[in-house]
Structure formats: structure tokens, C-alpha cells
Amino acid sequence: MFKVLRDLLRYNREFLCGTLLVSIILGVVIASFFAPYDEMMTYAVIPDMPPGPEYWLGTNSRGQDMFWQLAASMRNTLMFGIVVALISRVIAIAVGLISGYVGGKTDQIIMAFNDTLGALPNIPILLLLVFVLRDQMTWPVLALTAALLGWTHDSRLIRSVAMSLRTREFTRHAAFSGMRTGQILLREHLPYVMPIVFFTTMNNLIWAIGLEVTLSILGFSDINRPTIGGMIYWANAHSAMVAGIWWWIAVPMVAVVMLFIGLFLLAMSVNEYIDPRSRLARMGA
Amino acid sequence: MNGFLIYVAKRFGQFVFVVVTGVTLAFLIAHFSPVDPVEQTLSLVTSFGATDPRSVEILRQSLRELYGTDGSLIEQYFLFWSRVVRGDFGPSLSAFPTPVMTIISRALPWTIGLLTLATIIAWVVGNTLGAIAGYFRDSRVMKVVGLFVMALQPIPTYISGLTLLIVFGFLWPILPISGGAQLNLEPGFTWAYITSVIQYGTLPALTLVLVGIGGWFISMRSLVSNIVTDDHVVYAELGGVSSRTVFSQYVARNAMLPQVTGLALSLGNVFGGAVIVEFIFNYPGIGKLMVAGIYAGDYSLVLGVTTFSVIAVAVAVFLIDITYPLIDPRVKLG
Numbered sequence: 001m002f003k004v005l006r007d008l009l010r011y012n013r014e015f016l017c018g019t020l021l022v023s024i025i026l027g028v029v030i031a032s033f034f035a036p037y038d039e040m041m042t043y044a045v046i047p048d049m050p051p052g053p054e055y056w057l058g059t060n061s062r063g064q065d066m067f068w069q070l071a072a073s074m075r076n077t078l079m080f081g082i083v084v085a086l087i088s089r090v091i092a093i094a095v096g097l098i099s100g101y102v103g104g105k106t107d108q109i110i111m112a113f114n115d116t117l118g119a120l121p122n123i124p125i126l127l128l129l130v131f132v133l134r135d136q137m138t139w140p141v142l143a144l145t146a147a148l149l150g151w152t153h154d155s156r157l158i159r160s161v162a163m164s165l166r167t168r169e170f171t172r173h174a175a176f177s178g179m180r181t182g183q184i185l186l187r188e189h190l191p192y193v194m195p196i197v198f199f200t201t202m203n204n205l206i207w208a209i210g211l212e213v214t215l216s217i218l219g220f221s222d223i224n225r226p227t228i229g230g231m232i233y234w235a236n237a238h239s240a241m242v243a244g245i246w247w248w249i250a251v252p253m254v255a256v257v258m259l260f261i262g263l264f265l266l267a268m269s270v271n272e273y274i275d276p277r278s279r280l281a282r283m284g285a
Numbered sequence: 286m287n288g289f290l291i292y293v294a295k296r297f298g299q300f301v302f303v304v305v306t307g308v309t310l311a312f313l314i315a316h317f318s319p320v321d322p323v324e325q326t327l328s329l330v331t332s333f334g335a336t337d338p339r340s341v342e343i344l345r346q347s348l349r350e351l352y353g354t355d356g357s358l359i360e361q362y363f364l365f366w367s368r369v370v371r372g373d374f375g376p377s378l379s380a381f382p383t384p385v386m387t388i389i390s391r392a393l394p395w396t397i398g399l400l401t402l403a404t405i406i407a408w409v410v411g412n413t414l415g416a417i418a419g420y421f422r423d424s425r426v427m428k429v430v431g432l433f434v435m436a437l438q439p440i441p442t443y444i445s446g447l448t449l450l451i452v453f454g455f456l457w458p459i460l461p462i463s464g465g466a467q468l469n470l471e472p473g474f475t476w477a478y479i480t481s482v483i484q485y486g487t488l489p490a491l492t493l494v495l496v497g498i499g500g501w502f503i504s505m506r507s508l509v510s511n512i513v514t515d516d517h518v519v520y521a522e523l524g525g526v527s528s529r530t531v532f533s534q535y536v537a538r539n540a541m542l543p544q545v546t547g548l549a550l551s552l553g554n555v556f557g558g559a560v561i562v563e564f565i566f567n568y569p570g571i572g573k574l575m576v577a578g579i580y581a582g583d584y585s586l587v588l589g590v591t592t593f594s595v596i597a598v599a600v601a602v603f604l605i606d607i608t609y610p611l612i613d614p615r616v617k618l619g
Contacts, residue, residue: 112302118550119303120310121598123557124575128311128591131579132318153550210441214561217443218576232447241455249451253444264439 008273015269021262025255029078032071039072039226051247058247061238066251073226074255077209080143080227084208085201087147088154093197096155097185100162111159118152125149126211130220139212139221146211154200158193165189195274202267206260213256228252289610300603307595312365315588316358322584323348326378352585369596374589379581385589388574395465396570400559403490404548407497412544414498415505416537422510431506438499442558446492446565453488461485463567489566493558504547508540542613549605556598 008015037044043063051058057066099110129145130137165171165188174184209228215221216229223230231252235241240248326348331341349355352375356364368374374385414434418427437445454462466472467481512518518535522528526535560572567573571590578586 112299115299116303116306119299119553119599119602120307121553121556121594123560124591124594125307125310125314127560127575127579128314128587131587132314206439210443213441214443218561218564220579229443232443241451249447253447257440257444260439260441261436264435268435 004273008269012269012273014265014272018262018265018269021258022266025074025078025259025262028071028255029075032068032075035068035071037068039068040224048243048245057251058245060235060248061240061243061245062234066247069226069231070251070255073228073231073252074259076139076226077212077228077256078259080139080212081205081209083140083143084147084150084211085204087144088151088204088208089197089201091147092151092154092158092200093190093193095151096158097162097189097193099155100159101166101181101185101189103163103166107159111156114152114155117149118156120149122146122149122211123214126215127220130215137221139225142212142215142221143208146208150204150207154197154204157196157200161193161196162189165192195270199267199271199274202263202270206263206267209256209259228256292610293607296603296606300599300606303599303602304596307599308366308369308592309362311588311592311595312362315584316361318584322352322375322378325582325584326381329378329381369592374592375585377578377586378583379578379586385585388586389571389589389593392569392571392574395568396559396563396572399486399489399493399563399568399570400555402486403493403559404497404552404555406490407494408501408544408548410494411498411501412505412541415502416509416532416540418502419506419509419540420513420532420536431502434499434502437495438503440496442492442496442561443565445495446489446562449488449492449495450565460488462488465569486568489562489568492562492565493555496558497555500551501544501547505540505544508543509536512536512539538612542609545605545609545612549602552601552605553598556594 009019032039041064045055045059045063045065047059047061047063049055049059051066055065055067057070059065060069095110095114099107099114126142126145126149130142133141171184171188174188179187212221212227213229213232216223216227217232217236219233221227221230223233232249235245235248235252238245238248240246323345327341327345355361372386374389376382377385377388380388411434414427414430418424418431421427450462453460461467461484464485465482466478466485470478470481472478513536518531521531521535559570560575562568563570563572564576571594575587575590575594577583578590
């Protein structure tokens with residue numbers, strides 16, 4: 001594992017750039033734990049200061065230091081994405097492995113359900129839920145809902161690998177030597193799909209964070225809790241662009257673009273690493 | 286032809302399944318909501334002045350019938366279905382008593398026009414560029430194009446839209462950034478109105494295209510670069526078939542098949558993106574209607590738009606699915 005990572009860092013430029021970008025974001029997130037004042041506090045510093053030596057990223061019209069605001073927002077937004085990604089990964093892996101291994105009618109039924117869920121447009125359903133729940137719509141509820149909607153594509157990918165594993169020699173060995181189905185899936189098949197799981201996790205993170213940003217920008221989340229989308233929401237609410245406080249909009253936008261491109265590069269390079277054909281092409285064969 | 290019928294029947298089954306699940310989901314979510322549309326309308330009506338309790342009671346009863354919140358859960362569910370089939374989602378609360386369906390049908394052409402155009406452009410441009418990049422792997426130009434397209438791909442719709450809005454609305458104001466067409470023009474097939482619609486639609490469509498291209502580009506490039514090494518392509522090249530024919534007939538045609546399936550699968554997401562784009566550019570479509578409905582607390586409008594968009598997306602997916610046999614003759618053979 002570590003050797004693979006080291007090689008990727010050394011020979012794959014995309015992976016290096018991606019790691020770098022994500023590390024910067026993680027650094028900002030870690031910094032949020034050392035914030036000098038409460039992140040929910042308004043008018044803690046002089047409002048509307050442009051970026052400078054005292055306030056690195058400026059301050060907004062609500063009297064918040066953009067740097068600390070960004071740090072707290074990044075932490076919350078990333079937290080949301082990670083929770084969604086984790087829950088939906090568990091579902092995707094379970095469904096994909098079981099469906100692929102069991103096969104037959106079970107597989108057909110599971111996949112019909114899978115495709116149905118995948119064909120539903122997420123945003124309208126989430127918006128309806130937000131509308132209905134209103135103030136009860138806390139971020140864990142939203143994360144759970146997003147996770148329940150966002151696994152279908154990945155379980156299909158995992159299933160396709162599990163289907164090919166099913167007919168391999170070692171699976172028969174395991175079955176004949178008396179391993180239970182659960183054991184075979186967890187101990188024998190799971191390691192094979194891990195690279196795909198890693199790749200889809202990055203994409204799922206991007207999707208989940210995009211969802212959170214979207215809903216917050218529309219004002220459909222707890223707007224007092226700092227998030228990346230929430231920062232843009234407040235900037236819009238104060239017409240930051242018209243007022244000339246460009247850094248209020250620019251800071252969260254640049255940060256989220258950095259995060260997205262970082263995650264995307266990681267996903268791309270790992271995907272390329274998984275695919276032996278592109279690995280050969282890279283080696284010049 | 287038999288294979289084609291079986292294929293269509295299967296797709297239709299899937300379509301029905303998706304619609305039933307979506308409508309049921311929308312019903313259940315709405316049913317367990319703390320918002321009661323009847324009480325909300327009542328308070329709206331009674332706030333204009335004193336009304337005697339008896340007429341309030343009569344009003345409540347007729348409103349219950351209007352919104353279909355009478356009877357048990359099962360009864361309400363079937364009532365909801367009969368309303369969905371008839372396309373009757375009750376009156377809108379914020380534009381009382383205009384029926385929700387009238388409001389939706391007013392917004393629908395905007396969304397359909399914007400989405401169809403943007404999706405087709407993104408699909409065609411993304412796939413063409415991707416195919417060229419996959420076929421000419423060593424081309425320097427295509428590498429630069431690839432880098433550019435891939436940097437755009439992970440950026441969410443909102444950020445791209447907002448960036449375009451800032452660039453073309455504030456920094457270099459050459460395009461209109463809000464609305465569907467110039468307000469003082471009479472809608473119709475006049476030259477002025479059509480150019481105005483195109484002008485107003487440019488930025489929203491551009492946003493959707495920019496967001497959409499990357500995905501098609503990446504998957505098409507990898508598909509093509511795999512097909513290029515296939516035996517039938519190598520054979521054709523060795524046999525002296527012109528490289529233009531090899532590219533269009535032997536490579537691109539095969540690579541297109543999964544991309545059509547991908548288009549059907551991605552429509553749900555594309556629609557989600559459209560909601561955001563319409564909100565940013567204040568475009569008078571379904572998405573903006575939905576967001577406005579939520580802000581206004583308009584129960585029947587939000588439920589109507591959600592149900593409608595679930596069905597509309599399913600119909601679009603179904604239509605794309607049944608055109609698939611036209612480009613893949615293998616389906617006809619069954």
C-alpha cells in the first residue's frame with residue numbers, strides 16, 4: 001500500500017498535484033481547530049477589510065475573518081462529504097458484492113431496484129424533502145438522505161468486478177473449503193474491489209460536497225452553521241459583488257474549486273493506476 | 286423486429302417502475318410533512334378579515350377535497366395517483382387559485398428548450414473532442430484541449446454559473462444575466478423576440494455545456510483509445526481503409542453506443558444542474574419555479590413540480606433508450 005502510494009507520488013504528476021491541493025485544504029481544516037474566536041460569532045473583527053497582512057483573506061460585511069470562516073466552513077463541508085461518502089460506500093459495497101456473487105434472479109431484482117433509484121432525479125427529491133422538513137433538516141439528516149440516493153452508480157461498478165471474481169479459481173476453493181458467503185465476500189472479494197472503492201469515493205465526495213454547496217447556496221440548510229455554500233449564500237444576501245467585496249465570493253469559490261480539482265486528480269490517477277492498459281501506455285509500451 | 290419489441294417492452298417496464306417509485310416517494314415525503322396546505326390556505330384567506338366559523342369549516346372541507354388530503358393514507362394515495370394521471374396538482378398557494386399545472390406548463394418550454402439544446406451541444410462537442418483525442422493520442426493540441434476540458438469537469442454547476450455571471454455580467458457586461466427574454470417584447474415568432482431568447486439563454490446554456498462536456502470527453506477518449514487497438518481496426522488499417530473511414534465507421538460508431546446509454550443515465554443529474562442554473566440566471570423554467578415555491582411555502586406547487594420532473598425525466602430516459610436500437614443493430618436481432 002505504502003509502496004504504491006510512494007510510486008504514485010514519484011511517477012504520477014496528477015497524483016502529486018492532487019495530493020498537494022488536498023493537503024492544502026486539509027491544512028486549512030486543521031487550522032480551524034485553532035481559531036481565535038467562535039466561528040458562529042459575527043462582528044468579531046472590522047467588517048469589509050480587503051485581503052492584507054493583518055487579515056490574510058480579508059473580512060466580510062458580517063465582521064468575520066474570511067480565513068477562519070473558510071477554515072470552519074471547509075471543515076463542516078468536508079465532514080458532510082465524508083459522512084455521505086462513508087455511508088454510501090457501505091451500501092454500494094454490500095449491494096455490489098452480494099449482487100455480483102449471488103447472481104441469477106436475486107441479482108436481477110437488486111439491479112432493477114438499483115437502476116430505478118439511479119434514474120430518479122436527486123435534486124427535486126432532495127428539495128421536496130428540504131421543503132417538507134424545514135427546520136428539522138439538520139445536516140446529519142441531509143447527509144443520510146444524500147447517502148441513500150448516491151450509491152447506485154458505484155454498486156453497479158463493484159458488481160461488475162464481483163461477477164468476474166465469482167468464477168475465479170480461488171472463490172471455488174474458498175467455497176469448497178467451507179467458508180460462508182459473508183466470509184468469502186469480506187475476506188476474498190473485498191480486497192479486489194478496494195481500488196475501485198477508492199476511486200468512487202473521490203467521485204462521491206465531489207458529488208456530495210457539490211450537493212451540500214448547492215443546497216446551502218439556495219439557503220436550504222442551517223445558514224448560521226458555516227459551510228462553503230453558506231459563505232456564498234451570505235455573500236449573495238449582502239450583494240457582495242455589487243458592493244465590490246469580491247473576496248467574499250472569490251475565497252469560497254477558489255477553495256472549493258481547489259478541493260474539487262484535487263479530489264478529481266486523485267480519482268483520475270488512481271483510476272489510471274487500476275487500469276493496466278493505461279499503466280502500460282504510461283510506461284511507454 | 287421481434288428482438289426490438291422485447292427490448293422496448295423491457296424498457297417500458299423499467300420506465301413504469303421508475304415512475305411508480307418516484308411518485309410514491311414524492312407522495313410519502315409530502316404526506317409526512319408538518320406543513321398542512323389546507324390550514325395554510327385557510328390562514329391566508331382568513332387573514333383578510335373576520336370570517337364566521339361556519340363558513341371557515343365549509344371552506345376547510347372544500348379545500349381538503351381540492352388538495353386531496355381527505356380520507357385514509359391508502360385512499361389519499363390512490364387519489365394522488367388519479368390526480369397525477371389527470372395532471373391535476375391542485376391550485377397553487379402563492380398564485381391562488383391558478384392551477385399548478387398551468388404554472389408548470391408556462392415554465393416547461395423554457396426548461397425543455399434550455400436543457401435539450403445544452404445537453405445535445407455538450408454531448409456532441411464532448412464526444413467529438415473525446416473521440417479525436419482518443420484516436421490521435423499523441424497530438425499536442427488535443428492534450429492541451431484535454432487538460433482544459435478536464436480542469437472544468439469537476440467544478441460544480443453553481444460555481445461555473447456564478448463565474449460566468451461575474452465575468453459577463455459585471456466585469457465585461459455584454460450578455461443579459463437575468464430572465465428568459467426581454468420583458469418589453471411580445472412573445473411570439475418575431476425576429477426581435479427570438480434573438481432576445483437566444484441572447485438571454487446563452488449564459489445558462491453555456492454553463493450547462495461547460496459542466497457537461499468534461500464527462501463525455503473523458504469517457505469517450507478512453508473508449509476510443511481502447512477500440513483503436515482492437516483487431517478489426519488494426520485489420521482495416523492494414524487493409525488500406527482510409528483513416529477517415531476507420532475513424533468514423535470503425536471506431537467512433539462503436540464507441541458511441543455506451544455513450545448513448547450514458548446520456549440516458551445522466552439525465553437525472555442534468556436536470557438537477559438545470560435547477561441551479563435557472564436559479565442563478567433567474568431563468569423562468571421549472572427549476573426556478575421549484576425554488577420559488579419553496580421560498581413561498583407553496584405546498585402544491587413544490588409537490589407538483591417534483592412529481593412532474595420525476596415523470597418528465599423518466600419519459601426522456603425512455604425515449605433515449607428506445608432510439609438505441611437505431612444505432613445498435615444487434616438489439617434488433619435479440
